Amino acid sequence: DQQVKQNSPSLSVQEGRISILNCDYTNSMFDYFLWYKKYPAEGPTFLISISSIKDKNEDGRFTVFLNKSAKHLSLHIVPSQPGDSAVYFCAASIGGSQGNLIFGKGTKLSVKP
Amino acid sequence: EAGVVQSPRYKIIEKKQPVAFWCNPISGHNTLYWYRQNLGQGPELLIRYENEEAVDDSQLPKDRFSAERLKGVDSTLKIQPAELGDSAVYLCASTLGIARGDEQFFGPGTRLTVL
Secondary structure (H helix, E strand, O other): OEEEEEEOOOOOOOOOOOEEEEEOOOOOOOEEEEEEEEEOOOOOOOEEEEEEEEEEEOOOOOOEEEEEOOOEEEEEEEOOHHHHHHEEEEEEOOOOHHHHEOOOOOOOEEOOO | OOEEEEEEOEEEEOOOOOOOEEEEOOOOOEEEEEEEEEOOOEEEEEEEEEEEEEEEEOOOOOOOOOEEEEHHHHEEEOOOOOOHHEEEEEEEEEOOOOOOOOOOOOOOEEEEEEE
């Protein structure tokens, strides 16, 4: 049973527009959430994270929103750029970033010029 | 600063053969992880080391998989014998493991194909 779910396998967005990637989780013990970006033939690269005590974290063009009551988080990319085209993985852990990460299946984002 | 180094990058073997993957974490990183990523899936943890101690190997199929991290630096993951279902990307990650917020850094992975 998947504890972290990314229900959209792919997303296509026009350059300059907003990209919204969604993630749902089932385990209420998760207290730390992360987004990783992965290019082909490379390992995942950390993008942004959020602790369960917060509901929003922003870093440049990237913002993560956490809705604990809905067990839902989302990643917003504004404005989207062609270089953002990659697979985005949502991950969650118990015990902060040192906890074992549970990953979703990923969403492939395509940003078209 | 050098990232997590893994070798080989690609490996093709026949089933029932042994195979080994090597990982050198970022210098000073105490915690090391091995993940397996099947096609179309996210990475799944196989084993986690704190220095030279395996603190979580509950997801490691111990009948055929083994790992070691001698001296608490680089690590080797071995499969013997390999099965068709072992075809996947094997990722190594490391982190300082000191404070919350120390994210895991991943290597490029080893893509294993078992024929």
